[in-house]
Amino acid sequence: MAQKSKIRSLLRSAAGPAVGTLVIAFFGGYALVGPNGVLAYGDYSRALTERQAVLAETKARHDALTRKVALLDPKKANPDMVDELVRKELGVAHPDEIIIPLD
Structure with missing residues (x-):
């Protein structure tokens, strides 16, 4: 019986540090390989570069449309x-016109 109580006492005293170590290991691993972890930084950098390219293209189209709309202003069309x-x-x-589509 004394031996069982020693084992239980040993397990109880080791349980707290073991749980603490597991929690720290879990959060440490998640911080390293999780979706917002250190290893995901490369993916974020690549996605940022792609989105900046799309943004530049969208701004160029917006500028072209803005210029076209300015040409259609009713006051100075x-x-x-x-x-x-x-x-x-x-x-x-007109009947005498020749239309050449440019696509």
Whole structure:
């Protein structure tokens, strides 16, 4: 009986540090290889570079559309631009015109 109580006492005294070590190991491993861990930094850097390229492309398209909208301002509309859009949208052309689509 004395031996069983010694073993129980030993297990009880070792249980706290063992649980603490397991918790620290779990969080340490998660900090290293988890989705927000140290090893995921490369993925974040690559994704950031890709998104910056998409952002630059989107800004360029936005600038082009802004310039096109400025040409369509009712107060100072560019006659050539208006004529081009009307012909394109309505399919209107003079009989003596030759239309060459440029895609």
